Amino acid sequence: MEPIRRASLIKATIAEIGLAGSLEVTVSRIAKRAGMSSALAHHYFGSKEALFLAAMRDVLRLYGAEVRGALAAAEGAEGRARAVIRASFSPANFRREVIAAWLNFYVLAQSQPQARRLLRVYQRRMVSNLRHALRPALGDRAGVVSQGIAAMIDGVYLHAALGPLAADPTAAAALVEDYLTRELECRA
Amino acid sequence: MEPIRRASLIKATIAEIGLAGSLEVTVSRIAKRAGMSSALAHHYFGSKEALFLAAMRDVLRLYGAEVRGALAAAEGAEGRARAVIRASFSPANFRREVIAAWLNFYVLAQSQPQARRLLRVYQRRMVSNLRHALRPALGDRAGVVSQGIAAMIDGVYLHAALGPLAADPTAAAALVEDYLTRELECRA
DNA sequence: TTGTTTATTGACTCGTCAATCAACAAAAAA
DNA sequence: TTTTTTGTTGATTGACGAGTCAATAAACAA
Numbered sequence: 001m002e003p004i005r006r007a008s009l010i011k012a013t014i015a016e017i018g019l020a021g022s023l024e025v026t027v028s029r030i031a032k033r034a035g036m037s038s039a040l041a042h043h044y045f046g047s048k049e050a051l052f053l054a055a056m057r058d059v060l061r062l063y064g065a066e067v068r069g070a071l072a073a074a075e076g077a078e079g080r081a082r083a084v085i086r087a088s089f090s091p092a093n094f095r096r097e098v099i100a101a102w103l104n105f106y107v108l109a110q111s112q113p114q115a116r117r118l119l120r121v122y123q124r125r126m127v128s129n130l131r132h133a134l135r136p137a138l139g140d141r142a143g144v145v146s147q148g149i150a151a152m153i154d155g156v157y158l159h160a161a162l163g164p165l166a167a168d169p170t171a172a173a174a175l176v177e178d179y180l181t182r183e184l185e186c187r188a
Numbered sequence: 189m190e191p192i193r194r195a196s197l198i199k200a201t202i203a204e205i206g207l208a209g210s211l212e213v214t215v216s217r218i219a220k221r222a223g224m225s226s227a228l229a230h231h232y233f234g235s236k237e238a239l240f241l242a243a244m245r246d247v248l249r250l251y252g253a254e255v256r257g258a259l260a261a262a263e264g265a266e267g268r269a270r271a272v273i274r275a276s277f278s279p280a281n282f283r284r285e286v287i288a289a290w291l292n293f294y295v296l297a298q299s300q301p302q303a304r305r306l307l308r309v310y311q312r313r314m315v316s317n318l319r320h321a322l323r324p325a326l327g328d329r330a331g332v333v334s335q336g337i338a339a340m341i342d343g344v345y346l347h348a349a350l351g352p353l354a355a356d357p358t359a360a361a362a363l364v365e366d367y368l369t370r371e372l373e374c375r376a
Numbered sequence: 377t378t379g380t381t382t383a384t385t386g387a388c389t390c391g392t393c394a395a396t397c398a399a400c401a402a403a404a405a406a
Numbered sequence: 407t408t409t410t411t412t413g414t415t416g417a418t419t420g421a422c423g424a425g426t427c428a429a430t431a432a433a434c435a436a
Binding site for chain 1: 298353371
């Protein structure tokens, strides 16, 4: 039972965060959506905070899987870099609840050490993926450019999720790819 | 009295948001910090939500003033673009409470129409400033590149505020400027 | 069968907090 | 001086919510 309950609760947590847009969500609502009493949610997760962290971890896990899949299917070094970018703008990442999870994740990372650690791991892995793909073409510049692209992915995602780029993930990815193209085309 | 009280409350609100890292801040705490009763805070702002919005508006106003100042002091078109970028990474924007305000602003923009409107205005103005500065050098590409830079500013800010770039605003600005340099150097 | 672990909940505790209101004070207008 | 407007608060209300607990049931082991 335990793994089933935990999975249901995590799913319900993400759904409720998406609905509220924030972490102002009650354990009762989450438990209700998952079809159980709030006491049981506390039984399995101990606290609301732990439940949130598990949910965040789940979002990251899904995103990581997507990136790995895209990397595996990509051809060549440049192709791998572009695959990472495109995976970051897949429709899955623009579902209301995923956007909400990310934004609240950032907020949580300010004050919650575990959330911060989690975010760092994600950012490091992203930069590492990009650097590995760009090293052959860019050499020493690969590090800086990878950081730039990683940051730009998050920034463009933010704009696409909340701003004028809304609802056009393809155009969003194109912006980041444009940067990559410039760096590849005219090497210093 | 009214303008003084309002200003104190806004200042206290930003400070408390910075302290908590989130919007989970009580009107009482804010009022206490501002040296008055919570009833008075409600008297002047009507609701917690209105107080938050006023605080967000204040953060945006300060940022806008900084950008305008930098623009006025800049020389040439390219200089103006670089001024916008550098202003975005000024120490003022990396104060704990300003970071907290921005992150929570994004969260709020998902569900609060006024916050969303405010954010759109800020984003539009930023892109418009950049486009105006880049038009002479980039022509038709100015629009796309401006959107890219605007997004990258927010993304790099996010990384600098929460991630590995932490505490090095100059390096952060350099990442964005690198993108600009590429676009200027090798025109398609 | 009996005892033990696992699953589950309703009811409850204890605390918090936004918003209201009646009342008081003080300045300004009449 | 009286009246009105403005500034101010303590006390209260009404609601909500995290976490606990005792109790029940069901599977399972001895």
